[in-house]
Amino acid sequence: MPLVQEGDDIAALAIEAAAAQGTPFLDGDAIVVAQRIVSKAEGRVLPLDEFAPSPFALEWSEAWDKDPRQTEAVLRESVRIVRQMKGVLITETRHGFVCANSGVDASNVGGTDLISLLPVDPDASARAFRDTLRERLGIEAAAIVSDTFGRPWRTGQTNIAIGLAGLRPLRPLEGLPDLDGRIMRVSTPCPADEIAGAAGLSMPKSEGVPVVIVRGYPYERGEGTAREIVRSFEDDLFP
Amino acid sequence: MPLVQEGDDIAALAIEAAAAQGTPFLDGDAIVVAQRIVSKAEGRVLPLDEFAPSPFALEWSEAWDKDPRQTEAVLRESVRIVRQMKGVLITETRHGFVCANSGVDASNVGGTDLISLLPVDPDASARAFRDTLRERLGIEAAAIVSDTFGRPWRTGQTNIAIGLAGLRPLRPLEGLPDLDGRIMRVSTPCPADEIAGAAGLSMPKSEGVPVVIVRGYPYERGEGTAREIVRSFEDDLFP
CATH class of the missing domain: 3.30.1330.100 (CofE-like)
Structure with a gap:
């Protein structure tokens, strides 16, 4: 391919x-x-910069050494936070899937300032x-x-x-x-x-x-x- | 086979x-x-009759239409009840697996009064x-x-x-x-x-x-x- x-x-x-x-x-x-x-x-697959972090995203990302823009994307893709512990966000996505980080992924997306959403x-x-x-x-x-x-x-x-x-x-x-x-x-x-x-x-x-x-x-x-x-x-x- | x-x-x-x-x-x-x-x-694979139900097993089984001997086996195979709702027992087994009914199964065991334990x-x-x-x-x-x-x-x-x-x-x-x-x-x-x-x-x-x-x-x-x-x-x- x-x-x-x-x-x-x-x-x-x-x-x-x-x-x-x-x-x-x-x-x-x-x-x-x-x-x-x-x-x-x-x-x-979108540029990280499209996700201006909310205060919540900023605070969580600061606490756990995450990229706040990526955290913002995770939150926007979710309808519910199922667990939020130890730097891990388990969310329910708009589709109803329960998974880590709403399925938002920064690997294998074709660039270092991009993220993939489901x-x-x-x-x-x-x-x-x-x-x-x-x-x-x-x-x-x-x-x-x-x-x-x-x-x-x-x-x-x-x-x-x-x-x-x-x-x-x-x-x-x-x-x-x-x-x-x-x-x-x-x-x-x-x-x-x-x-x-x-x-x-x-x-x-x-x-x-x-x-x-x-x-x-x-x-x-x-x-x-x-x-x-x-x-x-x-x-x-x-x- | x-x-x-x-x-x-x-x-x-x-x-x-x-x-x-x-x-x-x-x-x-x-x-x-x-x-x-x-x-x-x-x-x-053991006969159900080997599992004399405790009062807990009797009460739960009565409430949810379960075989109390099988419930007793489930409890004996577990080290912890993780969830107990709507007739479902999710347990942690002695091995550390979290699953329904401690993996105790009455299907395909070679008889109707037998159960299979992990x-x-x-x-x-x-x-x-x-x-x-x-x-x-x-x-x-x-x-x-x-x-x-x-x-x-x-x-x-x-x-x-x-x-x-x-x-x-x-x-x-x-x-x-x-x-x-x-x-x-x-x-x-x-x-x-x-x-x-x-x-x-x-x-x-x-x-x-x-x-x-x-x-x-x-x-x-x-x-x-x-x-x-x-x-x-x-x-x-x-x-």
């Missing part, structure tokens, strides 16, 4: 790159796209990608926009799905019999996040692999969204 | 099954083993599996014992690593340059969980696939443990 610029059609670039390396996209593929190139193409609507980004594959190649593939999130209780980050199209993200097994014929009560695997995690193995941050094909997994096709994976505030035990 | 019984050598069974299906284990494989067969082989030391279970592959096949492979955990803020469960041997679970990138030459501050992917998640795609609970080969991923070899993935209580923002 070439380095992505604002306005680029990343699906078109990915189609070319996949064909050029001898692994063209196929019907049934799940194609995982790194958030950072989606954000770049969609104009969501796409405005990552499901729409995934749909556009999927639609382009459908139109240009005549294939039905799933598209997943993926980002790297931390987790409570476990160190290290894993890739998860923040936007998707062409698959159902969850696979409810409740009500199905297990191997003993016992009806399962609570069991809903999330293949979308497992596909994103699998792709994450091939796209570590320091390397330039922004698109990964996950081939051969029989995901359930359908018109799903990553919003379905967001647990509602009311249902959550960790508000 | 045949159905596993207490005392079985699951590595030996897996070696046979892999060879029989024409995909023998190879040097560099990451082999993911479902917790339930590890627990079965290690005698951690292995006493899943890292040791993984090491035994890895050692058997080394001895019998002369290969260096990684072994991951995996279970299906829920997450806060996101619906659906994903497979994660609860025990491992032969690989380093985390890949710290801090201090390395990103694509722009900017030194990364907080970036530690957790390939062990991503490998387990990838394998989870091939081992949904209602089907009988307890061992999955993840081949071709250049994990960092080493003497890691899943304990390294457990965030310490002091460092956690969601105690």
Whole structure:
């Protein structure tokens, strides 16, 4: 893949790159796209100077040795601060994701005074990608926009799905019999996040692999969204 | 794989099954083993009747329509109740894992009056599996014992690593340059969980696939443990 610029059609670039390396996209593929190139193409990589820090952003950044402009961006991207401790801001984004720093990232953005914000609507980004594959190649593939999130209780980050199209993200097994014929009560695997995690193995941050094909997994096709994976505030035990 | 019984050598069974299906284990494989067969082989599948409920277990189970014997097992496997709401017990297990019901599971255990508890030391279970592959096949492979955990803020469960041997679970990138030459501050992917998640795609609970080969991923070899993935209580923002 070439380095992505604002306005680029990343699906078109990915189609070319996949064909050029001898692994063209196929019907049934799940194609995982790194958030950072989606954000770049969609104009969501912005100069830090566009974020004039509020007094809150200034105070927090001073206390914890952060760039106050970046803190300001984190706050503007959030609808709620979930935790604010030890220099870490865990926020709920406008999409409903709970993550560190609202997904605002200063790595691999193409410059040192730029930051990347999450796409405005990552499901729409995934749909556009999927639609382009459908139109240009005549294939039905799933598209997943993926980002790297931390987790409570476990160190290290894993890739998860923040936007998707062409698959159902969850696979409810409740009500199905297990191997003993016992009806399962609570069991809903999330293949979308497992596909994103699998792709994450091939796209570590320091390397330039922004698109990964996950081939051969029989995901359930359908018109799903990553919003379905967001647990509602009311249902959550960790508000 | 045949159905596993207490005392079985699951590595030996897996070696046979892999060879029989024409995909023998190879040097560099990451082999993911479902917790339930590890627990079965290690005698951690027990009759519910062994768990005489305490008054606490009785009261909670009555209020939320749970089997009080199973609740008792959950409590005995825990060192701390992290959340207790709406019929859900989120506990910290003796291993330090934070999960629903201490990992106690009544699905796919081989009978309707049995429950499966997590292995006493899943890292040791993984090491035994890895050692058997080394001895019998002369290969260096990684072994991951995996279970299906829920997450806060996101619906659906994903497979994660609860025990491992032969690989380093985390890949710290801090201090390395990103694509722009900017030194990364907080970036530690957790390939062990991503490998387990990838394998989870091939081992949904209602089907009988307890061992999955993840081949071709250049994990960092080493003497890691899943304990390294457990965030310490002091460092956690969601105690």
